[in-house]
Amino acid sequence: MKRTKIAELLRTEPIGTEVLVKGWVKAFRNNQFIALNDGSTPHNLQVVVDFEQFDAATLERIKFGAAIGAGGTVVESQGKGQKIEVKASAITIYGDCNPEEFPLQPKKQTLEFLREHAHLRFRTNTFAAVFRIRHALAYAIHKFFNDRGFYYMHTPIITASDAEGAGEMFRVTTLPLENAPRTEIGEIDFSQDFFARPTNLTVSGQLEAELGAMALGEVYTFGPTFRAENSNTTRHLAEFWMIEPEVAFADLGDNMNLAEDMLQYVIRYALEHCADDLKILEDRLIEEEKSKPQDQRSEMSLTEKLRFVVDNQFERLTYTEAIEILKNSNPNKKGKFQFPVEGWGTDLQSEHERYLVEKHFKKPVILTNYPAAIKAFYMRQDEPAEGVPGPTVSAMDILFPGIGEIVGGSQREERYDRLVQRMRDMHIPEKDLYWYLDTRRFGSCPHAGFGLGFERLVQFITGMTNIRDVIAFPRYPGNAEF
RNA sequence: GCCUCAUUAGCUCAGUCGGUUAGAGCGGCGGACUGUUAAUCCGUAGGUCCAAGGUUCAAGUCCUUGAUGAGGCGCCA
Numbered sequence: 001m002k003r004t005k006i007a008e009l010l011r012t013e014p015i016g017t018e019v020l021v022k023g024w025v026k027a028f029r030n031n032q033f034i035a036l037n038d039g040s041t042p043h044n045l046q047v048v049v050d051f052e053q054f055d056a057a058t059l060e061r062i063k064f065g066a067a068i069g070a071g072g073t074v075v076e077s078q079g080k081g082q083k084i085e086v087k088a089s090a091i092t093i094y095g096d097c098n099p100e101e102f103p104l105q106p107k108k109q110t111l112e113f114l115r116e117h118a119h120l121r122f123r124t125n126t127f128a129a130v131f132r133i134r135h136a137l138a139y140a141i142h143k144f145f146n147d148r149g150f151y152y153m154h155t156p157i158i159t160a161s162d163a164e165g166a167g168e169m170f171r172v173t174t175l176p177l178e179n180a181p182r183t184e185i186g187e188i189d190f191s192q193d194f195f196a197r198p199t200n201l202t203v204s205g206q207l208e209a210e211l212g213a214m215a216l217g218e219v220y221t222f223g224p225t226f227r228a229e230n231s232n233t234t235r236h237l238a239e240f241w242m243i244e245p246e247v248a249f250a251d252l253g254d255n256m257n258l259a260e261d262m263l264q265y266v267i268r269y270a271l272e273h274c275a276d277d278l279k280i281l282e283d284r285l286i287e288e289e290k291s292k293p294q295d296q297r298s299e300m301s302l303t304e305k306l307r308f309v310v311d312n313q314f315e316r317l318t319y320t321e322a323i324e325i326l327k328n329s330n331p332n333k334k335g336k337f338q339f340p341v342e343g344w345g346t347d348l349q350s351e352h353e354r355y356l357v358e359k360h361f362k363k364p365v366i367l368t369n370y371p372a373a374i375k376a377f378y379m380r381q382d383e384p385a386e387g388v389p390g391p392t393v394s395a396m397d398i399l400f401p402g403i404g405e406i407v408g409g410s411q412r413e414e415r416y417d418r419l420v421q422r423m424r425d426m427h428i429p430e431k432d433l434y435w436y437l438d439t440r441r442f443g444s445c446p447h448a449g450f451g452l453g454f455e456r457l458v459q460f461i462t463g464m465t466n467i468r469d470v471i472a473f474p475r476y477p478g479n480a481e482f
Numbered sequence: 483g484c485c486u487c488a489u490u491a492g493c494u495c496a497g498u499c500g501g502u503u504a505g506a507g508c509g510g511c512g513g514a515c516u517g518u519u520a521a522u523c524c525g526u527a528g529g530u531c532c533a534a535g536g537u538u539c540a541a542g543u544c545c546u547u548g549a550u551g552a553g554g555c556g557c558c559a
Contacts, residue, residue, distance in 0.1 A: 030518045081519045105509045229557055230483060453559030
C-alpha cells in the first residue's frame with residue numbers, strides 16, 4: 001500500500017479509507033494511543049492500538065523516538081484533541097529508539113542542550129518548525145525574484161579577490177601547513193598552490209553579481225558566505241547564507257523599495273503558509289516570557305510583530321537626521337548611552353540603532369546617506385547637501401527590532417574616475433579588481449543592490465533569539481561539529 | 483578580542499553563615515490502566531558537585547588558574 005503523509009491525511013480527512021502512515025513516535029499513552037509525526041506537519045496523527053490485536057513484543061518497542069509504520073482505517077476520533085485518527089491493524093517497527101540512551105526526552109529541553117545535540121534537534125517541535133519555516137522563506141525569496149524577472153546567479157565560493165574589505169577571510173589552500181614552499185624572501189609561495197595564487201572563501205558575491213547585472217539587468221545571488229571574524233554574538237555566524245540582488249538602471253530609492261517589498265513579501269508568505277509552525281514558535285515565546293519580569297516582556301506576540309512589519313511602511317531617514325534625533329534623545333541627554341552621541345561622522349553603535357528602531361520609531365528603519373569615511377569603496381558618492389557636514393555615500397541599512405542590521409546596500413559608484421579615485425584613497429589595489437573596473441569602462445550605468453543576511457531574516461520571523469538556532473549546523477569560533 | 487554570569491542526577495534546578503548521610507521536579511526503569519492529549523496512579527534506581535591547585539580542624543559552598551556554556555560589547559549580514 002502507498003504511504004500517505006500525515007499532513008495530507010489531516011487535510012483531507014478521508015474517513016473510512018485504509019491508509020498506511022510512517023513516522024516517529026512522539027508519545028505512547030495509556031498503552032493505546034500513539035502520537036505519530038512524519039515531519040510533513042507540526043501536528044501529530046493519533047494512531048489507536050488495540051493491545052489484543054498485537055503481540056506484546058511489538059508494543060514494547062513503541063517508544064518515544066522510534067520509527068514505525070502503521071496501517072489501518074481512518075475513523076472519526078472519540079477523543080477531544082483531534083478530529084480523526086487511525087485505528088491500527090498492522091504495526092511495523094522500522095527503527096527502535098532506546099530511551100535509556102536517546103538524549104532527547106519527551107519534555108521541555110533548553111536550546112543550549114539541543115544545540116549540543118544539533119544532529120537530533122530536528123526531532124523537537126521547535127526546531128522542526130524553524131526548519132520548515134526556513135525552507136518556506138528560501139522558496140519565497142526565489143519566487144519573489146523570479147516573479148519580478150530577476151535571474152538567480154551563482155557566484156563563486158572560492159575567490160581570489162581579497163580587496164573588498166568585508167572582513168577576515170578563510171584561506172583556501174592545498175599547500176602543506178608544515179613546510180609550505182617559500183619564495184626567495186621567505187614568504188609562502190602561492191604560485192605553487194592549487195590556483196597558483198592565494199584564495200579564500202567568499203565574503204560576498206556582490207562584485208560578481210554586479211558583473212551579471214551589467215548584461216542580465218536584474219540578478220540575485222543566494223548562497224553561502226564566510227567570515228573568519230572572531231564574533232561571539234547571537235547575530236553572527238562564520239558560515240551564513242546571503243541574498244544579494246543587483247539591479248541595473250536603479251538608484252538608491254529603487255533599492256530601498258525593492259528591499260522593503262521583498263521583506264514584506266516573504267514575511268507575508270510566512271504568515272500565509274506557515275501559520276501552524278508560527279503558532280508553535282509564538283506559544284513557545286509566550287511560555288518563555290512568563291519567566292521574565294513584566295517590563296522585559298515584548299509588547300506584541302510573534303505574529304502581531306510580523307503583521308506590523310507587513311502592514312506599515314518602513315521609516316526612511318538619512319544618517320544626518322538620525323544623528324540629530326539621537327543627539328536630542330532622552331537617553332543621550334541623561335547619559336544613558338554607553339557611547340554618547342556627540343558629532344557627525346562616526347558609526348552608530350547597536351544601542352543607538354536599537355533606540356531608533358525599538359523606542360523612537362517602533363518600526364523597521366531605513367538609514368541612508370552615511371558618511372563616506374565609514375562605508376565601502378564601491379558606494380556611490382553623493383553630491384554635497386545643505387546641512388550635511390561631510391561627504392556621504394548612497395548607502396542604506398535596514399534595521400529591524402531585535403536583530404539590528406538585516407540589510408546593507410547602496411547605489412554603486414558607476415563613474416569610473418570617481419571610483420578609481422576612491423579606491424586610491426582607500427588603498428585598494430586597482431590591478432586586482434581590473435575586471436570590476438571594466439564594468440565602469442564599458443557601458444557603465446547607474447545600478448544598486450543590497451545584501452540580506454538570510455539567518456537574520458529567519459531569526460526575525462521565527463523569533464529565535466540566537467542565530468545558531470536557525471541554521472542546521474552552525475559554524476562559529478571554536479565550533480564546527482557535525 | 484573585551485566584560486559579566488554560570489557549570490551539582492539523563493534533563494531543568496534547589497542546596498542557608500564553610501559543618502557530619504547532597505535534595506526536588508521531570509525523564510528512565512518495574513508494575514497498574516482500553517478513550518488518552520505535557521495521560522494518570524504505585525514502586526524504584528540514579529552523583530568524580532566542570533578540572534587542577536590552594537586556604538581551613540572541616541569545602542558543593544571561600545581563593546587562584548584553566549576548560550566549557552550563556553548574555554552583552556566590538557567587527558558586520
